[in-house]
Amino acid sequence: MPLTTTDTTISDFEEVFKRFKSENSQNQLKFLLFLADKDPSTSLSWCPDCNVAEPVIYEKLKASEKDVVLLRAYVGDRPTWRNPSHPWRIDPRFKLRGVPTLIRWENEAAIGRLEDHEARLGNKIDALLPSNLSVLLQQ
Template sequence: MPMKVSDATVSTFDTVFQKFISEAPKNKANLILFLADEDPSTSLSWCPDCVRAEPVIYKKLETSSDDVALLRAFVGDRPTWRNPQHPWRVDSRFKLTGVPTLVLWQNDAIQGRLEDHEAHIENKIDALVYGSRLEDHEAHIENKIDALVSGSQLEDHEAHIENKMDAPVSGN
């Protein structure tokens, strides 16, 4: 399924966020990625952690088979973000301390978050996005492996191999 992406700035956030919340029940995962604006002189984010994390996050979300919504919330330029009174630093819902910050939004609250120093780590992104569904999937795979290793399927396969090895080799 395609990832649904919305963009917001500090000034447009409330409107975009309300739409994001209203559409949340349609998605398996609803994420907000707080990140730095692009530096106009380089066309890259002024935040090196954002430059490192963004492609990893996008790759993980774009390959998901689930409906995923991503709200990219741009914090502004460096001086705007550095202000201790930045709206998302003081907002009790978000309490941001760094960028990038990837949050899982469910039931009108943050259910998990990855801060700047860990937002680029693939298995942490998976754990945040898929949570218990990932654990359920891993348990299902482990059960399948256990069944193959201990079950009759393995014994049947071994017997088949032994029969092949015991069969006479036809010569010319």
């Protein structure tokens, strides 16, 4: 099924996130993916885990039986992310501890998440998809 992505940064996140949440469709899954910024000269992230996880995440989400809407939120450069007061670290909706972080969003809440090294594991990503989510929530 189709994978639709939208990108955002700290500066425009609330506006973009509001639109993301307002999109309603019965046959649609919503995910947030928090990533480290990319270096424009190399197109690679400063975060090695992000570079490994991204292709796996996209492959798995594209293979979903439902349409997937993915909001990619870029946390900033390394010094910005390392700040303990980073807005997404202290935001009670997300409580980020690391990047990449993949969050399944439904009914105004995170109903599943993978952080750091877990976000690159295909079987863990599969567990966030609807047919497998009940197994993940029981763990």
